[in-house]
Amino acid sequence: MTTTTGTARVRDVTLRDGLQLTGGLMPTDEKVRLVRELLDLGISDIEIGSMARPDLVPPMANTLEVVEALEPDELARCWVWVATPRGVERAASAGVTRMQYCLSVSDAHNRANIGRSTEDSMAALPRALDIAGEAGAELQLCLATSFTCPFDGAVDPERTLALVRDPRAERCSDTVICDTLGQADPAQVAYLVGETARIRPEHEVVFHGHDTWGMGVANALAAVGAGATVLDGALGGLGGCPFAPGAAGNTSTEDLLFALKPAGMTPERFATFVRLGERVTSSLGEESTSRAAKGARSTARAFDWVIAD
Template sequence: MSTDPGSWGVELRDVTLRDGLQLVGRAPSTGRKVEVVRELLALGVPSLEIGSMARPDLVPTLADTLDVVDALTPGELERCWVWVATPGHVRRAAERGVVNFQYCLSVSDAHNRANLGRSTEASLDTVPDGVAAAGGGRVQLTLATSFTCPFDGPVDPDEVVRIAADPRTAGTVDVVVCDTLGQAAPAEVASLVARVRAETPPRRTGFHGHDTWGQGVANALAAVQAGAEFVDGTLGGLGGCPFAPGASGNTATEDLLFGLRPSWLTPSSFADVVRLAERVVADLGERSSSKAAQGARSRAEAFGWVVR
């Protein structure tokens, strides 16, 4: 693979409006969420995760997900994903116009029970009905705790591969390997992504990482070099899982963009992303963890990526 980041062709999906809002103290209004969707799409971000069908009492900052969906056009929804975990979630979202579904289960049985209230095998049993309920929409298989579990520790890579290859997952268009706790190292990420691509049915492969141990960008680049076609990030590194003690925010969208340099990104559009992230983080009363955003605000004015 070329070492020129602009030639990698990897897609960045921004997941601020789902994973990024799970642990914040307050949520943007529905209208502001819609504005953020449109700003990110207009800047060139290829796809977004815009909410979750999880119970509103468990994740109140995402309770208005279907209101956000209602405010978007069919063309906008073509580029937007919604988190789901049951066929009922899929049906309710599809009735409102959602066409891209991120169907999630945990490789770790203990985390699946904490997150979804059932065993991993029970969640796997629901996947065929979830795919059918999508009515021709795209369903991703999203594997949380692919590396470590907050309750049971390290996760066996063989178990990740087994689940990704399970016949019950037929019909899913992508498989997303998730470092839910941000405890993986680049070599582990590269090895698992390569195995999933080689040993499971042909699908796009994605990587969803957190930056708890400071390896978020390195892990994403390792995933891309192992063949991942897309990676997830959040503005300002917001995020975390309420059912995963020890997890911090996602890898920052700004950091991933600066490292990957997708073809649509220019210094000007990068500056706009940095400014948008600053506004979103400030409105939430949070702090950005993005190193690229810090660099962009430096006084190294001879460097073209500095925000002026």
Template sequence: MTTALLRDVTLRDGLQLTGKTLDVATRVDLARTLLRAGVPELEIGSMARPDLVPPMAGSLDIVAALTPEELDRCWIWVATPRHVEKAVAAGAKNVQYCFSASDAHNKANIGRLTEDSVAAMPTAIDIVKEAGGRIQLCIATSFTCPFDGAVDPDRVRGIVADPRTAGADDVVLADTLGQAHPGQVRDLFATAPVGDRRPVFHGHDTWGMGVANALAAIDGGAQVVDGALAGLGGCPFAPGASGNTASEDLLFATRPDYLTPQVLAELVRAGEVLLAELGEASRSKAAQGARSEAKAFDWVIG
């Protein structure tokens, strides 16, 4: 099994369902903490309407606060070419163009049919490429839809193969509800016609399969897996969705070269500070283990 990169999505998907909002300065500080720790890539915000998703207000202010070098490693969520225009104008370099495989969820989340989102993607690609950036094709509800149930894998493969999505740099397949099992995830990644685009897995841990599904995705060819500190997050338009797979758990499982006990401790502490600010509970098993009494184990925080 090849080790995949972690993209931490705390600042976007991780904050979406929290009852409290964080100011821009706090979010910028957290982004820099994650980047300094060695996390290769981050999601830092969303172009979703702040009246619908209040924790995402100020996302473009985060873009403005980061350096070009930092922004090279950061992504912002978009759903329309207009979103892309605004993000790029603010200085964003990398955008995640997201829509759902199921029409019912796409209408609830974005307000249009899946076909409408696919049809608009070439315009979004052109805007990003003209600015010298990167764009991801992100397919939410790649496994199950909260309204329609199971999603036909051929529908997902068809979107990936559609010529209108071919200009994407990456393909993100999202287990939005966290209901997939490892066999499903491995099979979809092994058979999705991504070509030379980078395959990415976005998982949730609703049924306790977050890490197992991420490892299965890697086994099927995924090169990047998404996680959020302490397992925060979820989609506000997907009933039944719970937190993301915890970044701490994914790192402990995949052991990238930059991960040392000291780095893990720094990330656990960052997650604890964030949880205290938000009034949320941790869902990370690795963070719990790091605070255990097994002092002879190098990964336990002293």
């Protein structure tokens, strides 16, 4: 996907981050259907669930059922969230080959989200990498609360970058910089993403943004300009962390695709994404916050990207 600021692809995270706060459990067959629809539409990377405890995050309870239902070539394009070596082991045993090992830069959020300190999570990373390596799987390092923490406020950028350059992260395939609360601005995003790309040139840099303060697309484009090659988004702007009060949903997949205008993204294909987002949010009883989807439903019929029906 080429933009005026660089090249990136969109990873859809509807089925993990997007569902975390919805409360109910989307049936396995509906999740599998959505995976296949997104793949058919050209989305190259999809986050399909997590190894989080189902009693804490009920919408993730059927993640391994989704994994089992997918064909190997489909699963090869899918990601699963993990936070412990045991989670990596469970996912790998089920056939998952792409995982993101998540920890929070802020100790307070890491304790709330994962139940241990940031250092404890980093100390377990080498074992997680060993398990992934033995299974032929790749493991991303995902740094939540890279900019701000819901409990402690602003996070020192150097604290984030210290984790990026930590030798224990060398074997990770990529680094994910997360604006978990959606409170960062484009300058902050450009700095952290740019430094991460400089420190770890062998890693892809993923930017995971939320749209709490309306900066989702602006931050995503700033990230691409600074070296990010993957942007996370969720249909309808769904999402949020159950342990991050004040966070709104992810930057919407529809908004990112409209802003990026990737090769092959015709008005007709974009309309399919809009309808898909509408179906998913409606089935969950949620309201879409995608501005591009709302624009596509406007009465400005002379604009090619407006849906006619």
